[in-house]
Amino acid sequence: MAVAAFAQVGDLWISNGDRKIYGVLSRPVDNRGKHPVAIVSHGFNGSHSFGKSYFGALNALGYQVYTFDFPCGSLNSRSDSNTMNMSVLDEVSDLKAIVRHFRGRPDVDKNRIVLIGESQGGLVSALTAADMPKEISRLVLVFPALCIPANWTERYPEVADIPDTTRLWGVPMGRRFFTEVRDMDVFGTIGRYGRPVLIVQGDRDNVVSVADSRRAAGEVYKDACLHIIRGAGHGFKPDEFKESIGRISDFLRPASR
Numbered sequence: 001m002a003v004a005a006f007a008q009v010g011d012l013w014i015s016n017g018d019r020k021i022y023g024v025l026s027r028p029v030d031n032r033g034k035h036p037v038a039i040v041s042h043g044f045n046g047s048h049s050f051g052k053s054y055f056g057a058l059n060a061l062g063y064q065v066y067t068f069d070f071p072c073g074s075l076n077s078r079s080d081s082n083t084m085n086m087s088v089l090d091e092v093s094d095l096k097a098i099v100r101h102f103r104g105r106p107d108v109d110k111n112r113i114v115l116i117g118e119s120q121g122g123l124v125s126a127l128t129a130a131d132m133p134k135e136i137s138r139l140v141l142v143f144p145a146l147c148i149p150a151n152w153t154e155r156y157p158e159v160a161d162i163p164d165t166t167r168l169w170g171v172p173m174g175r176r177f178f179t180e181v182r183d184m185d186v187f188g189t190i191g192r193y194g195r196p197v198l199i200v201q202g203d204r205d206n207v208v209s210v211a212d213s214r215r216a217a218g219e220v221y222k223d224a225c226l227h228i229i230r231g232a233g234h235g236f237k238p239d240e241f242k243e244s245i246g247r248i249s250d251f252l253r254p255a256s257r
Helices: 048-060 088-103 120-131 148-155 175-181 186-190 210-220 238-256
Strands: 007-016 019-028 035-041 064-068 108-118 138-142 165-168 171-174 197-202 224-229
Touching: 007 048, 007 088, 019 048, 019 088, 035 048, 035 088, 035 120, 048 064, 048 108, 048 238, 064 088, 088 108, 088 120, 088 175, 108 120, 120 138, 120 186, 138 238, 148 175, 148 186, 171 175, 186 210, 197 210, 197 238, 210 224, 224 238
Parallel strands: 035 064, 035 108, 108 138, 138 197, 197 224
Antiparallel strands: 007 019, 019 064, 165 171
16 A cells, blocks of 8 residues: 555545445645545455555545445455445445535535546446536546446346346355346436546456447547556556556646646
8 A cells, every 4th residue: 555654544434324334544634624535436346455556646636535345345345245235226325425424524625526436336436426416526437347237137138037146256246236237327327427537447358348438438428538558457457557547646636736
């Protein structure tokens, strides 16, 4: 974890009704009263550890950075590790609750709240921004899994085809996850967000099609840029992440002024 010497890092639990969300907040230490905030959402079976990689670069730009564990989003989640209850809609609800929390904090510039989402967290961030277009100032999608509804509907063409338990990469998931995503019109929804969007993806991603990101950037979003990292797959090596965080920093720098 790269943490700037001028940052304070600590655990932060946020409530969404009865759901308790564990996360870590890294805050710049300076004399400014309010800071922009970047909220980092992990992918399938990920954790808050993913977002710690953003601390140093974004703290240096003046951002608070919050990274968290989606309840039921991972076998390693400190919020709730029961992945049988994983739900994209619940994750959207959790992310909205986190946004509301930071909008209510006196040390946050509520006009500069940024979402950064990786893979499934990218889908969740895109859907959340579509529902909160005035509350989210910028959106960053890192190899976003916009394909989740289409992929699973192709695998399970009928609701009756969905088993009680599906295992993906060793992670058990319940029927609800798959019944909910069937009705999602991702590309018809995410375009409701009209503010600046950055999408970062590798051209050798064999999990999420680059074509979906091209479609989102070129046809769906009104103000979007797609940055392709040559040779990168679904997940970045250190040099690839360095390129990604550099592009993200450039994208977010105007919002820090």
